[in-house]
Amino acid sequence: MKKKYRKAMGLALAMALAMAVPAAAGPAGTETAEAASVDWVVEPRGQYISSSRSGITNKGSGVIGITASTTAHEQVDRIDISLYLDRLVDGGWSQVADYDFTFLPSDMPNGKLTKATLSFTVKDQPAGYYYRVRGSHGVWKGSVIETQNTYSDGVYISSDPVYRSADTAE
Amino acid sequence: MEKNREADSYQTEDKKIELLLQEAYGYSDEQLLEELEKAEAEAQSAKMEEQTSSLQAPPDEFETILAKMKERGIQPQLEKELSDSDPLKFAEPDDKVRSAETEEPERPPEMARPHRTSKTVWRVLIAAAIAGSLLLATGIGVGGRRALEYKADVRDGQGSNIAWNNESENVMLNNEEEAYQEIEEKLGIPVLKLKYRPEGMKFEQAVIEDGYAVMDYSYNEKMIYVTQAIGTDVNSDNITSDRVAYKSVYNKWLGADIIIEKGTEVDEYSAAYEKDKQYYYVEGIMEEEEFVNMIANMMF
Numbered sequence: 001m002k003k004k005y006r007k008a009m010g011l012a013l014a015m016a017l018a019m020a021v022p023a024a025a026g027p028a029g030t031e032t033a034e035a036a037s038v039d040w041v042v043e044p045r046g047q048y049i050s051s052s053r054s055g056i057t058n059k060g061s062g063v064i065g066i067t068a069s070t071t072a073h074e075q076v077d078r079i080d081i082s083l084y085l086d087r088l089v090d091g092g093w094s095q096v097a098d099y100d101f102t103f104l105p106s107d108m109p110n111g112k113l114t115k116a117t118l119s120f121t122v123k124d125q126p127a128g129y130y131y132r133v134r135g136s137h138g139v140w141k142g143s144v145i146e147t148q149n150t151y152s153d154g155v156y157i158s159s160d161p162v163y164r165s166a167d168t169a170e
Numbered sequence: 171m172e173k174n175r176e177a178d179s180y181q182t183e184d185k186k187i188e189l190l191l192q193e194a195y196g197y198s199d200e201q202l203l204e205e206l207e208k209a210e211a212e213a214q215s216a217k218m219e220e221q222t223s224s225l226q227a228p229p230d231e232f233e234t235i236l237a238k239m240k241e242r243g244i245q246p247q248l249e250k251e252l253s254d255s256d257p258l259k260f261a262e263p264d265d266k267v268r269s270a271e272t273e274e275p276e277r278p279p280e281m282a283r284p285h286r287t288s289k290t291v292w293r294v295l296i297a298a299a300i301a302g303s304l305l306l307a308t309g310i311g312v313g314g315r316r317a318l319e320y321k322a323d324v325r326d327g328q329g330s331n332i333a334w335n336n337e338s339e340n341v342m343l344n345n346e347e348e349a350y351q352e353i354e355e356k357l358g359i360p361v362l363k364l365k366y367r368p369e370g371m372k373f374e375q376a377v378i379e380d381g382y383a384v385m386d387y388s389y390n391e392k393m394i395y396v397t398q399a400i401g402t403d404v405n406s407d408n409i410t411s412d413r414v415a416y417k418s419v420y421n422k423w424l425g426a427d428i429i430i431e432k433g434t435e436v437d438e439y440s441a442a443y444e445k446d447k448q449y450y451y452v453e454g455i456m457e458e459e460e461f462v463n464m465i466a467n468m469m470f
Contacts, residue, residue, distance in 0.1 A: 047435060050393070050438065050453050051411040051440065053410070065381065067407070069384060071384070072393065119381065121380075150410045153408075
């Protein structure tokens with residue numbers, strides 16, 4: 001049930017991000033039939049989501065630091081952050097990894113979900129390239145989903161431990 | 171009903187303390203109580219012995235008194251009893267009395283059974299001593315002001331191998347002043363502080379991630395956030411919101427004009443300030459005048 005619910009939510013979020021216009025998530029096959037009974041109103045912006053942020057850092061020695069956050073004006077039911085790591089190859093960006101994060105009130109120490117913050121490092125990507133991170137951020141409140149997108153600039157990930165400047169990538 | 175609840179509460183408390191004592195010293199509750207009673211009895215016995223020995227009559231005192239009574243024609247009741255009842259009953263009164271004095275005296279009625287109050291007090295004292303020694307031994311501080319941050323439900327995607335920062339860096343704080351200190355220490359940047367704030371706005375918590383921190387405030391049932399982030403030439407951050415540039419406000423403490431952004435859908439505001447690549451961002455819903463005052467008066 002939970003898995004199906006999450007898939008339905010993911011689909012709704014993906015639709016919102018793709019179209020960026022108000023829409024209603026409809027049935028999406030038998031697998032999402034249970035969640036399809038809820039009429040989700042997807043808004044690309046609105047009254048609950050405040051801001052979204054994503055960032056990428058060259059940590060040195062081939063380590064990529066990734067951060068992201070989403071803030072809401074009040075308590076919400078759920079916050080999702082999907083992050084996509086792109087590598088610059090032959091002048092074009094190619095997605096090499098993706099990460100999904102779901103935050104629920106039960107994950108919070110005080111049981112109140114008003115924002116989501118995260119940071120982690122990636123160590124399995126080859127150094128010597130420019131990387132960027134894209135973020136899809138969604139906030140759930142009642143039957144409303146509000147979304148935002150973020151894009152970082154490209155940052156050169158060096159193999160040596162010394163930071164290098166990465167002014168331009170795109 | 172209330173008494174029953176109270177009695178149940180006492181029993182639960184007693185059981186917990188009993189378990190703690192057993193774990194700490196390897197004694198059961200009964201053993202500890204027995205030890206206590208034995209010690210009390212010995213003390214009482216010693217005290218009584220001391221008192222009776224100081225009041226003890228000379229060995230021939232009894233005979234002297236009887237002789238004086240005979241001289242005065244007084245018939246002692248003791249002799250009558252000795253003559254017409256069991257001759258062995260008071261055969262050696264002095265010895266019997268002395269024997270009783272030297273044996274363990276019978277405890278007073280209130281000491282003959284375990285006394286709830288003294289037992290509880292005894293347990294509490296021992297438990298307090300144990301707790302105190304544990305605190306001293308382990309160095310546990312007061313409070314628990316910080317806690318490791320939540321960990322979201324994460325699904326690893328293609329080719330991902332991530333390491334979370336919530337083991338050491340990701341810290342949640344519930345005290346504003348401590349949050350300022352901790353952010354400055356962990357991020358290594360000057361912390362921007364909100365000096366003016368509207369009545370009713372209060373600090374909720376702060377979370378420190380790798381390279382940035384978010385401080386939460388509540389005001390009129392809405393949230394206000396202050397983000398403080400490290401800026402370097404090897405990172406790239408992007409913040410997105412629905413707000414657009416609205417007006418400029420001069421902050422005399424920072425000596426800078428700060429652009430205030432306003433929401434297109436609701437009366438929400440935000441303001442960004444950058445200095446030496448550090449990035450500060452304030453956002454939330456409140457009256458425009460209050461938000462402007464807040465931005466105009468924030469300082470390091």
